[in-house]
Amino acid sequence: MRKRHYIQGSASTLILGLAMLLLLAGCGKGQANGIAEGKVNVVTSFYPIYEFAKAIGGEEANVINLLPTGVEPHDWTPRSQDILNTSKAQLFFYNGAGLEGWVPNFLKGLGNDSTVKTVEVSQGIELIYTDEDDGHGHGEAAEEEHDEDHGHEAGNEEHDHDHAATHIDPHTWVSPKSAKIMAENMKNSFIEADPAHQANYEARYKELTEKLDALDAKFTSELEGMSKKEIVVSHQAFGYLCRDYGLTQHAIMGLSPDAEPRGQDLVKLSKLVKEEGIQYIFFEELVSDRLAKTLASEAGVETMVLNPVEGLTKEQEKAGDNYFTLMEKNLQNLKLALQ
Structure with missing residues (x-):
């Protein structure tokens, strides 16, 4: 009986040990995808925002991208772990303009104790309206926000230009000119969250915008x-x-x-x-x-x-x-x- 008890105890210890190893391996592998102490934790909604946030944030930031590699962003939806990470972060960067239809419900799920600052990085870009209806409601959330911002005053025909029949094109980042505005919004948010490292954020932002300016100039000269x-x-x-x-x-x-x-x-x-x-x-x-x-x-x-x-x-x-x-x-x- 004692021998059997010993074998069972050894098996339990082995299973526990393997579980701990798997947990540690998982932690090591997923560090970039978890909250890091002592850094500005930033969650981004998809790839180009992730790249710009990493470029500006540098060593002061821990940037977590929600969208997995190889996944198209239009109809992706977040998991519970994504909500948990974002609730503990300092910044959440998303494109807006109606791209991420899941954002309103996602933000509601963060909880009242979350202090994450939500930043729509496409703010300030002159948006494109289209009458193309893709059947997925892209651009409609942004359309409602746009209408709320401007209001609907009785008799004001200036704002009554068939917005109800249009959708916003959310693909802002595909132009380097728009990407610069997005980068500036991110830089300002980093400085607000971590003013002690303002000079570092400014320097890295300058480096990024110089690359965007060079790309812009190349597109202009070679396509005209x-x-x-x-x-x-x-x-x-x-x-x-x-x-x-x-x-x-x-x-x-x-x-x-x-x-x-x-x-x-x-x-x-x-x-x-x-x-x-x-x-x-x-x-x-x-x-x-x-x-x-x-x-x-x-x-x-x-x-x-x-x-x-x-x-x-x-x-x-x-x-x-x-x-x-x-x-x-x-x-x-x-x-x-x-x-």
């Missing part, structure tokens, strides 16, 4: 001489880029990459491709390229990637890609398509 100005994309994610660099996008799908187009829309786009001499249909890596390839086949043209930089694939992460390398590739592909 292109003979063509029309592009056909799978997902209507390039409105800000097109507005800032004199291009026009024609999208197979709406603001959401999984919105299904109507048959007549595809016929119309196929006709446009042939009439305008367009040689490439752009698609993106994080969603299916089925419709882009269907349209390209119908129109007798090729497909090519134009990346909305909503997130990295696992291959891109492994290769060390980032916002700037992906935007450089976008520029080269645009030049090839527009020549």
